[in-house]
Amino acid sequence: MKISRDHNFITIEEYRTIETVNVRFECEEHGSKLEMYCKLHEMAICIACFPTKHKGCSDSIIPLAEAAKNAKTSTALADLEHTSTINNTLEHIKEFVKAHETAEERIVTQEMVMKKMISDTGLNINKHLDDLERKLLNELTTTSTSCKSNYSKLQNQLSNVEKKIESLQEQTTQLKHYAPDLHVFLSTHQMNKEVHDEVNVIKEAIRSFKNYNIEIEIHQGITSLLKDVNFFARIKGDESTLSCPFEGSKIDQAQMPVQTRRSVHDTRLQLIKKIAIKQKGKEMYISGCTILANGNLLIADNEGQNVLMRYNEDGYFIHTIPVSATPYDLTVIDTDHIAVSYNTLNYIEVIDIRKMIVLKTVKFKNNCWGISYSDGKIYVVVRYEGIVVLDIEGTILNTVKCSIDVSNITTIDKRVYYTRQNQGSVHCCRITGDEIWDFNDKTPSTPRGILQPKIRTCLLWVINRIIF
Template identity: 25%
Template sequence: MRQDEIKVRPNNEWFDNNCAIAREDFHVARNFFLHHPSDVNRKAYVISRNNYNKMKRKAQFKYKRRKGIELCDLASTEPRKFWSSIKRKVNNKCKIDNETILKHFESILGDSSQDLCEEVRNLIDNTVFDDINVTQLDSEITEDEVVASIKKKSAYIFTNMSELTEKFNNCIIHGKELDYYCPRHDEVICEFCIESKHEGCRNLIDVDQMSKVADVSELTDIKKAAADMEENIERFLKDQRENRTQLDEQKNDIASEIKHFRDKINDHLDRLQQDLMDDLSETHEKLAAQIEETIKDLENKKSKLASLKMNFGNITEEDKSPTNFIIAKKVKKELTRLTKPLSVLLHGLKHSNLEFDASTEAELMVLEIESFGAIAISEKSSSLQLSSKNEDLKLNLNPARNIAEIRLKVKTDIRIKNKAQLSVQKCIILPSNQFLFVDEKNERLVIHDQDGSHHHDISVSNKPFDVVVIDSRRVAVTFGRGRQLEILDISKHKCDRIIKTANDCWGISHRDGNLFVVVYRKGIEVISIAGQLIAVIPINVDHVFYISLYADKIYYTDWAEDTVNCCDFNGDEVWCYGYDNVVSEQGIATDAEGNVFVVGYRTNNVMVTSPDGRRYKVLLSGESDGLNWPTGLFYDAQGDRLLICNETDGYAALYDIE
């Protein structure tokens, strides 16, 4: 930009000579204090700052009062110009009462409402704005225009403009005027910001000086970026509204599917019931026929026995005649003939009963099936991307973190509920903002609340190693040498699905309904939530225990080689670095910008590397930072936080990333 094109930011109209002198004194005192910090110089700096602010307040009050009097004079001498100066033509109708008009002018003059000129007071006191006589205004304007113009002028010119100026010229934290530019942080700051955040910044530039050399095209870039952002938001809104409509349709479809599923179950049970009822009828008829046959046979034998009894009924023991002897022998022979089959019949006679024996499968169905199924949430990353029509736009609205300036600040200290001996391998933050820790030795998942207090434990089937969140109620847990992973419903403390693996399974990550699992001697296996093997990423994972995904890259640590590695989804290496200060890398996580956080197990530290791995910084180190054989860490994108845990002493901490 040529020197004759430099645009100097003009002072506000209220900024008078006294303000300029006070500002110069303030700048001198501030710069002297920054270069020669001492209690005396600091006191002089604070005094000059307070004096500068006092001068600005006095100038603003005087300016406001003077402008109010000028308006009153204008109303007294030239009513037409007075109303024209506050007139704003609008199409909508609005009405305000006289009291509002009076308060408007009182706000202009401060507390001295008695200084309202007679013409203005008479106009306010004697005029009803619902039935105004426009001839009083010496101008052919409508009633609605007058009312709307006064209200619009009051709300827009005297309020919104001052609020707009205050919004952009004043610090949103301290409410003070923004007087300095910090090149290190690319930020406009106030005097109090220097003490709170920019105390170490020694190259601050006065805004007035900076405005003389600033690239004024940046405002154009901002406007273009804002227009692009507005268009992006509209696209995102459209996408989310469509998703909302789809949810309603999916709800109806699933409701129909559940009813159809229930009908299928009912039909199947009806068929089973009918088969059982047919079997019951057939068995009953068969047994009843057998019993009827036996009854008939017994009735027949009973009849024959009765006939025999009639034949020897009149024979007595005293009768020694041959006839009686013959009759006795024949009756005896006939009884013997009847007794033998009757004895066989009675010996084989059984009492039949019908009983119902429910199948084991049916009993298990009644006892174990608690629901038809579950409503699962399937999430995947949106295909929408931020777009810009201005390819040459230089404005960066979301600058990447500077590795050198990243710091961790402890937010919550956590003591994991102890047992005889702990072996905590991983930690995560659940969607409920609770903390989950994987205790391998005690075969449990330990859950703590946000304040660090223990909430409950969940016992698992084997020695767990790593865990990843699937949705609001489910997590996936690997079991190392157990050669399996489980989908656990942490809300019900139960296992939804067991997925077997071909070998030991260790680190795990999740994206779009698929699990990325480190399987010993196999590589990184991509497995669906349903348990189907989708792909195998062929990399050497013999000493790999933790992985993290970002964009189209996979990051992992190699325990034996003491390296942090990055590869693509084909398994091709992107970069691999070892770091002198970090040994036996364990847990790994990536933030929203691709920076990589890594735990050094043997060196008791935590570091961060740039997405390309070339730059790194140790963030925490040693027992002074609470690290004692650290293993797991987890990055929470929602809160921009880092959760770190030790293996054996039960200590964990939540850090804010600054």
């Protein structure tokens, strides 16, 4: 039929997977059918909305069907399906659930330790303190029960929100595969708002929640001044607020088509400049290189002396920077500071290159290879362990599991780029370790160093052992 010439068909079974998704086709304010879309305000509107609220938007008003043409490939749907709106929210919820499970276990452990301490102390005193001991145990039980109860309340709330978010995630996938564009377009806006509302619920709960830590203080004179002591010990509940990593959801993001990017496998390397490095010994093994803010190059020779070589951007040698041992790799932290790894010596250093002093040394159990800095964190490839993530003070935050033959890395926008010299490949993964893509160089060269230049791309340095 002419009226259904452009209609698409899906099976009844497929429709049943999306029929429970609540999508509004009428204007909430006027009750009229949504027929137009305002690109300026990024919202669907009805005929009555136009003269009342969008009179000055005439150049931005288009038919709703036209706006919905690219709904399944829009940035808004991609964000809802894959990025911060749902996935990051679920990740944060899981992190909070795990953190609160650990906190509750800590309370239980503290309670057990304190009970033993109370019991051991009670064995050495007389019957006069029995009543005080019972009161203290009751106080401890009451305090710990109150703490655990509060943890359970927040955990239940997070669990309920998690289920709602997971349901929205499933509905998003089903909508993308089976629903018509108009259905997807309207539901994307509305589901974004639902996720936003759930995030606000979590944020409010976290802001009002207190983190607990219970302690005990044993009276110093309890063994010698029994007659003068009128309390056995004190139970203290230590409270602290929780950090909230949730950011506002992108409710009003325009549903524009996702731009198709060129595949990494179609990438062709082009030589821009070649720099001749001055020979410093019988053998050179250039294992690391980085670019300073002023464009100068710092180069590490793993077969050379205990220095870093500094060149200007035209390849002219400037001077050397002394370090504590033969360097393997290095990365820029800021204008005056760098971090250096020392391979088989199993440690890294944070160095002030202006004052020529070592600010921090961090030791590991195994060899330290590639090193990178991003967003206040240092990433180090440690053999047999993976990519170890540290803060600027040297505290280990977590470890990203990866292949054993990873050599050099760089980090950009919560992604890790690394080389596998034995495989002749370059890889990209998330900071969780999930691989995004890989690139195999067809030439016989072995990929080693990988740099982060000033633009948002990666520069691959193919460096081999060179005998002079």
